[in-house]
Amino acid sequence: MASPHDKFIDKSPLPNCMQIVTLTTDFGTKDYYIAVLKGNILKQSQDIQIVDISHNISTHDIVEGAFFIKNAYKHFPPGTIHAASVQSFNEDGKRIITFEKDGYKFIGPDNGFFSLIFDDITIIDKYQITIEKENEKVLHEVITHAVGHLASGKPIDEIGPKIDDVQVKIGLRPVITKSNIRATITHVDHFGNVIINLSKDVFEKERNGRKFLIYYKGREQIDVICDHYSDVEIGDVICFFNSANLLEIAINMGNAHEMLSLRKNETIQIDFLD
Numbered sequence: 001m002a003s004p005h006d007k008f009i010d011k012s013p014l015p016n017c018m019q020i021v022t023l024t025t026d027f028g029t030k031d032y033y034i035a036v037l038k039g040n041i042l043k044q045s046q047d048i049q050i051v052d053i054s055h056n057i058s059t060h061d062i063v064e065g066a067f068f069i070k071n072a073y074k075h076f077p078p079g080t081i082h083a084a085s086v087q088s089f090n091e092d093g094k095r096i097i098t099f100e101k102d103g104y105k106f107i108g109p110d111n112g113f114f115s116l117i118f119d120d121i122t123i124i125d126k127y128q129i130t131i132e133k134e135n136e137k138v139l140h141e142v143i144t145h146a147v148g149h150l151a152s153g154k155p156i157d158e159i160g161p162k163i164d165d166v167q168v169k170i171g172l173r174p175v176i177t178k179s180n181i182r183a184t185i186t187h188v189d190h191f192g193n194v195i196i197n198l199s200k201d202v203f204e205k206e207r208n209g210r211k212f213l214i215y216y217k218g219r220e221q222i223d224v225i226c227d228h229y230s231d232v233e234i235g236d237v238i239c240f241f242n243s244a245n246l247l248e249i250a251i252n253m254g255n256a257h258e259m260l261s262l263r264k265n266e267t268i269q270i271d272f273l274d
Helices: 033-044 062-075 139-151 200-207
Strands: 019-025 050-056 080-087 096-101 104-107 124-129 178-190 194-199 212-218 220-222 237-241 247-249 267-273
Touching: 019 033, 019 139, 033 050, 033 220, 050 247, 062 080, 062 104, 080 139, 096 139, 104 237, 124 178, 178 200, 194 200, 194 267, 200 247, 200 267, 220 267
Parallel strands: 019 050, 019 080, 080 104
Antiparallel strands: 096 104, 096 124, 178 194, 178 267, 194 247, 212 220, 212 267, 237 247
């Protein structure tokens, strides 16, 4: 089924009436955990507007969580605080950190999560969030303390000690040769569209004007990249670069994930024809 990828996104600035705080977690929506987190944030200030990016990140999947924030954070007004809790644990040695990047502030676990969003995370000024309470290891207390500190306009460098060593994870990347690209399905969205870890820039650079064949499920192939869902008939397979600039396979008014049996982590191969 068609997703809203190709709709116009208004990027004009919004009036800065309230401090916007986004939340991205793997908590799910079945339990009360999100309510606890939000309630404690609102205790910090009632002039905070909380926006959910997603709470349905697959459990402990920092790659998926990073994908969501990477493609969402710039669509918010500058100054927005983006708070994340994916694969976060209340254990000794586990840190919650904060930093500024691109006019936004970020809060989240030091488990490699942010290295999957920002290639330059190691050179960004980062701070460990510390609170002077007996329950300083309780996750929601640390996050809400950080939100309150930043939302009040206090300097970020007063939130805790500056740190240089952060965990770094290397995300899955396409394998490129002179004649083909092997990429991976990294996400299946709500509509059953499958998103592949291949950007338009990389594709066009390696393609270099050549014709191509995109293979999925081994033998099925696509030789055209379209612009809009309406470029094909209802029920037909379509391939295009979405609003995140990533290759996507979909079915117009259908579910590619189910109808084509395409699954997360499967390989898509693109052969270039000389």
